[in-house]
Amino acid sequence: MKKDKKILFLQGNEVCVEAALYAGLDFYAGYPITPSTEIAELLALRLPQKGGKFIQMEDEIASMCAIIGASLTGHKSMTATSGPGFSLKQEAIGYAIMAEVPCVVVNVQRGGPSTGLPTKVSQGDVMQARWGTHGDHSIIALTASNHQDLFSITVEAFNLAETYRTPVILLFDEIVGHMRERLVMPEPGEIPLLERLRTSVKEGTDYHPYLPREDGRLPMSDFGGVHRYNVTGLVHNMWGFPSDQPNIAHGLIHHLYDKIENNVNAINRMKEYYLDDAECVLISYGSSARSALQEVENRRAHGDRLGLLELQTLWPFPVKAVRERCEKAKNILVVEMNMGQILQEVKKAVHDPDKVFLVNRIDGTFISPEDIRNVYRIIQSKGV
Amino acid sequence: MSVSLKNYVRERFLPHIWCPGCGHGIVMNNMIRAIAELGLNKNDLVMVTGIGCSARISGYMDFHTLHTIHGRALAFATGVKLSRPELTLIVPMGDGDALAIGGNHFIHAARRNIDITAIIMNNSIYGMTGGQYSPLSGYGKKATTAPFGNIDESFDIAALAKAAGASFVARTTTYHVAALKKILKEAITHKGFSVVEVMSQCPTYFGRKNKIGGAVDMLNFYKDNTVPIGSPKKAENPGLIETGVFVNENRPEYCAEYDKTVQKAQKAR
Numbered sequence: 001m002k003k004d005k006k007i008l009f010l011q012g013n014e015v016c017v018e019a020a021l022y023a024g025l026d027f028y029a030g031y032p033i034t035p036s037t038e039i040a041e042l043l044a045l046r047l048p049q050k051g052g053k054f055i056q057m058e059d060e061i062a063s064m065c066a067i068i069g070a071s072l073t074g075h076k077s078m079t080a081t082s083g084p085g086f087s088l089k090q091e092a093i094g095y096a097i098m099a100e101v102p103c104v105v106v107n108v109q110r111g112g113p114s115t116g117l118p119t120k121v122s123q124g125d126v127m128q129a130r131w132g133t134h135g136d137h138s139i140i141a142l143t144a145s146n147h148q149d150l151f152s153i154t155v156e157a158f159n160l161a162e163t164y165r166t167p168v169i170l171l172f173d174e175i176v177g178h179m180r181e182r183l184v185m186p187e188p189g190e191i192p193l194l195e196r197l198r199t200s201v202k203e204g205t206d207y208h209p210y211l212p213r214e215d216g217r218l219p220m221s222d223f224g225g226v227h228r229y230n231v232t233g234l235v236h237n238m239w240g241f242p243s244d245q246p247n248i249a250h251g252l253i254h255h256l257y258d259k260i261e262n263n264v265n266a267i268n269r270m271k272e273y274y275l276d277d278a279e280c281v282l283i284s285y286g287s288s289a290r291s292a293l294q295e296v297e298n299r300r301a302h303g304d305r306l307g308l309l310e311l312q313t314l315w316p317f318p319v320k321a322v323r324e325r326c327e328k329a330k331n332i333l334v335v336e337m338n339m340g341q342i343l344q345e346v347k348k349a350v351h352d353p354d355k356v357f358l359v360n361r362i363d364g365t366f367i368s369p370e371d372i373r374n375v376y377r378i379i380q381s382k383g384v
Numbered sequence: 385m386s387v388s389l390k391n392y393v394r395e396r397f398l399p400h401i402w403c404p405g406c407g408h409g410i411v412m413n414n415m416i417r418a419i420a421e422l423g424l425n426k427n428d429l430v431m432v433t434g435i436g437c438s439a440r441i442s443g444y445m446d447f448h449t450l451h452t453i454h455g456r457a458l459a460f461a462t463g464v465k466l467s468r469p470e471l472t473l474i475v476p477m478g479d480g481d482a483l484a485i486g487g488n489h490f491i492h493a494a495r496r497n498i499d500i501t502a503i504i505m506n507n508s509i510y511g512m513t514g515g516q517y518s519p520l521s522g523y524g525k526k527a528t529t530a531p532f533g534n535i536d537e538s539f540d541i542a543a544l545a546k547a548a549g550a551s552f553v554a555r556t557t558t559y560h561v562a563a564l565k566k567i568l569k570e571a572i573t574h575k576g577f578s579v580v581e582v583m584s585q586c587p588t589y590f591g592r593k594n595k596i597g598g599a600v601d602m603l604n605f606y607k608d609n610t611v612p613i614g615s616p617k618k619a620e621n622p623g624l625i626e627t628g629v630f631v632n633e634n635r636p637e638y639c640a641e642y643d644k645t646v647q648k649a650q651k652a653r
Binding site for chain 1: 394396397426430432449450451452453460463464465470471489492646653
């Protein structure tokens with residue numbers, strides 16, 4: 001008989017910690033900020049117990065820099081923050097993109113801009129996750145609406161960071177982060193873990209840290225190992241040494257962009273509910289998707305054909321998958337807690353942007369099924 | 385350069401970008417000599433730098449080298465060191481890099497007494513961006529952003545490092561090359577956060593803007609305006625700059641303290 005699985009009742013932030021440890025996290029640097037602080041507090045307890053490293057740095061960007069340093073020595077590294085802290089980390093996130101250093105950055109979103117609504121929910125950092133740091137680049141950003149998914153998506157974040165040698169943003173929100181619900185703890189090995197691809201080049205033979213293989217991947221060598229090489233945020237050649245040659249710059253920017261944008265399907269995670277016959281497709285993510293699913297089921301009970309496409313990969317945006325799922329829909333409602341950041345992406349993706357409508361809240365309160373129903377009725381010309 | 389010293393540089397990436405007469409090459413030369421005389425294994429050495437003229441030093445060194453973003457070298461170095469405490473960390477920085485944009489990381493690395501050697505190549509100016517005043521330019525000095533004279537007072541790096549908790553603090557200049565090498569050896573060997581301020585001439589901007597003359601004149605300025613710590617000449621002429629080792633103490637080091645935390649955590653289970 002299969003032994004019973006461990007069932008826990010946890011906050012989302014605590015689930016994030018359990019999942020990160022499951023994925024092999026052994027270095028965390030952070031700075032206290034609401035509503036993500038529980039992640040740091042729990043890791044301050046848990047990491048030393050397994051011999052891992054926890055450090056509370058002097059500020060947000062220092063935390064980001066420290067995890068990059070630790071990743072280069074071969075450790076799975078993470079930081080967590082919220083709102084203003086995410087802004088402060090951006091320059092170093094850009095460095096991790098440019099230097100291709102795997103790491104995971106959690107942003108438990110709160111209301112902004114600026115100090116905004118520190119204890120209230122928001123999904124206002126979607127575009128900042130995409131374009132927060134300067135320059136042309138691509139990025140991976142994932143999210144989840146419930147604790148079971150939050151666990152697997154967090155593990156996925158570590159896997160994708162190693163696969164694509166890039167920072168991965170976990171874009172949670174205050175509701176998911178602070179909500180308590182059940183987690184069925186996955187057994188060891190139940191979710192596959194992808195380890196770092198390390199070079200097979202032997203000591204004494206030239207190792208080119210930034211020379212992509214045929215498949216675009218770059219095997220790494222740990223700092224402190226037998227290969228000594230240069231890492232820089234400047235445009236660099238295959239040695240990791242600064243270069244301002246146009247062909248080198250062109251090739252590097254394309255590589256950074258293409259390694260992610262050419263793998264949209266492989267990176268895409270989404271969940272589909274009642275889409276087969278849906279006349280109205282709701283598109284949502286994070287905690288908003290919980291209300292969206294509730295309203296889909298409420299309307300289904302009244303015979304209305306609604307469906308939900310729940311996005312888990314926000315970046316790179318799954319343009320083709322969204323277009324396909326929306327092909328037969330008469331209307332599309334994007335449900336999110338911002339002024340329409342994913343709405344614009346959906347409008348760009350679908351054939352007829354005029355049939356896409358926004359259901360949002362920007363007041364720090366949770367979007368409700370009623371909010372969705374009101375907009376749904378308006379576009380059906382039924383009145384609220 | 386002798387064969388043994390060449391062993392520490394990446395000849396492929398030379399010549400360096402520094403201007404003729406720049407003091408940074410003297411610092412690099414003596415740092416290599418210090419490392420060679422200490423017999424350190426290149427695979428155990430990590431050099432982390434930020435942005436600026438000084439920061440380019442990492443590219444030329446045949447160690448594990450991490451050329452990062454402006455002001456944050458010590459934060460990156462903290463991640464490297466804490467994750468692999470057996471590695472030797474050397475962090476050369478400019479005065480603006482270390483004490484303006486990086487000032488917070490500097491005082492906190494000192495406070496933690498983490499085993500990193502910070503070398504501040506103090507040329508009193510932002511060289512790479514073309515001669516703007518730094519927190520070490522000094523009152524009354526000219527810079528491209530201080531055409532009427534600078535009204536900012538300078539930090540005293542040694543006093544700041546000491547107050548912040550660094551357990552090894554020294555100052556020297558590019559004129560005093562024998563002392564420079566000796567101090568760097570002590571700093572690298574020291575277990576804890578070591579700060580070495582090396583006054584390093586920038587004839588291109590600081591020297592020219594302030595009409596001090598060329599590189600030789602600036603080196604002579606260092607010779608004529610410095611005294612060993614405790615010299616009676618300082619009392620007679622307070623404008624003289626003291627050089628030597630200000631602090632050399634054995635105090636609990638951060639990574640060692642972290643190991644104790646791990647032991648506590650594992651015992652408590």
